[in-house]
Amino acid sequence: MHFTNDEIHHLGRTMLDWYDRHHRTLPWRAEPGDAQDPYRVWLSEIMLQQTTVVTVGPYFAAFLQRWPTVTDLANADLDEVLHAWQGLGYYARARNLHKCAKVVADEYGGRFPDTEEGLLKLPGIGPYTAAAVAAIAFNRHSSPVDGNIERVISRLFALETPLPDVKPEIKEKSAALTPSDRPGDYAQALMDLGATICTPRNPACGICPWQASCEGRKSGIAPELPRKRKKPAKSTRVGYAFWIQREDGKILVRRRPEKGLLGGLYEVPGSDWRAIDAPDDVMLSEAPIKANWTELDGTVGHTFTHFHLDVTILATKISESDAAKLDGSWTTIDGLSEFALPTVMKKIVRHALKYR
Incomplete structure (x- = not known):
């Protein structure tokens, strides 16, 4: 399935209008259209890689109170950072968080690179995080794809190839839909849609801003998508x-x-x-x-x-x-x-x- 340029423009506009009215208020997020703090965006994205928004909230507030800038975090003792990270998943992320802060403070004067290419050079930042920070913090025309966005795009296009094989196709289709206007807000809109409406179970298709265009809803298979390969026993x-x-x-x-x-x-x-x-x-x-x-x-x-x-x-x-x-x-x-x-x-x- 392919959308025309006019349809793509309409989907982007519809999503941003929905986001302006229904966006989640999160401690690391600026209001729609406002400038974002790259440090807060980066810190939240690293924390959210393994954990839910509800869990991350108190950790994010504690980190920000203790280390309000990336330079403060760079100057912290690693043991303090690891201790503060307890409960947020893989500790390798905390070690890389500290390394990244040091590089940004020492080599970039405390300012994050503002492109995907520049962000990818930093420790602990992979393709998703680089795209998310570039889009959300710097409004670059980048297309981050997290679990929520995977679900939204796979349902919109009725993609039945199971994860992880379908990931490249999701990424391609997501990038093609990303508007040049407010790409950061658009990315967060898709994340919010997946978290609140296009949920893993019992999606609320009746109030989805994209319901008229969603092939998964039309085919009656939206709740089954994205399909997943059976995992081997541990x-x-x-x-x-x-x-x-x-x-x-x-x-x-x-x-x-x-x-x-x-x-x-x-x-x-x-x-x-x-x-x-x-x-x-x-x-x-x-x-x-x-x-x-x-x-x-x-x-x-x-x-x-x-x-x-x-x-x-x-x-x-x-x-x-x-x-x-x-x-x-x-x-x-x-x-x-x-x-x-x-x-x-x-x-x-x-x-x-x-x-x-």
Whole structure:
């Protein structure tokens, strides 16, 4: 299906008129037609990549209060940023957020590049974020496509190829529809339409500004779109966590390597996470110290994007002299809250504390 130039103009005008009347009021968003703050747009887009608008709101406000400009964020300690990020998903995004702020502050004088090409050169900014910031913050003729826009466009054109194979076609058709007038407001309008009307389930087609042109609605398949390929079942991995307590009651935590899953965050020392049939003695050999270990009842389960993890906790108490041989940080139980512990480690801590 193709729209004529007149139809494309009408769709764009209709969408912007709808946005002017029905847009969501969000803490990082200027009113329709007003100039946007690139720092707020960028910060919100990074936060929203894995999380909902409702969840992001308080985090965004806290970040802005603590680091009101990109230069303030650049000057922050990474551990502080990681700690403030807890609950927002992948910590790699927080590390890249901090790196990006440093580059903008140090190499661009605290001003974000105003084109997709320039934004793509910054750490942690991929094609979607570059397009979103370029359009929303700088009103460039860019066409960001998030999950909401994927749904709107796939239904408008009745695209039945499943995700992710249909993504290039969605991107192409979305770009062709983007008006030269107010492309930033237009992008946010599509996001709002997908979030409030063209919802995953039970879309409110009767009040959609594009209902007369929507092929998915006409065909009766709008609620089924976009189609998705069936996901393979997640594998299960296992590992040991070593709960090491000093004579004075302090617990050992250490920072994970910068690269890899949960990179740069703190952990209860542990073995590598392996296939479910991994030998126990191999994992035990990775303990930070030889000791008399007590296996705690039960396991700690946590599901990541691509696998499920089951962790067995081994606990021990060691002398001050043995403790001095270990790398890491010793902290009181209450002091654990000062460390950037990912969710799986918080679960391990809670489980271990049951057996103190």
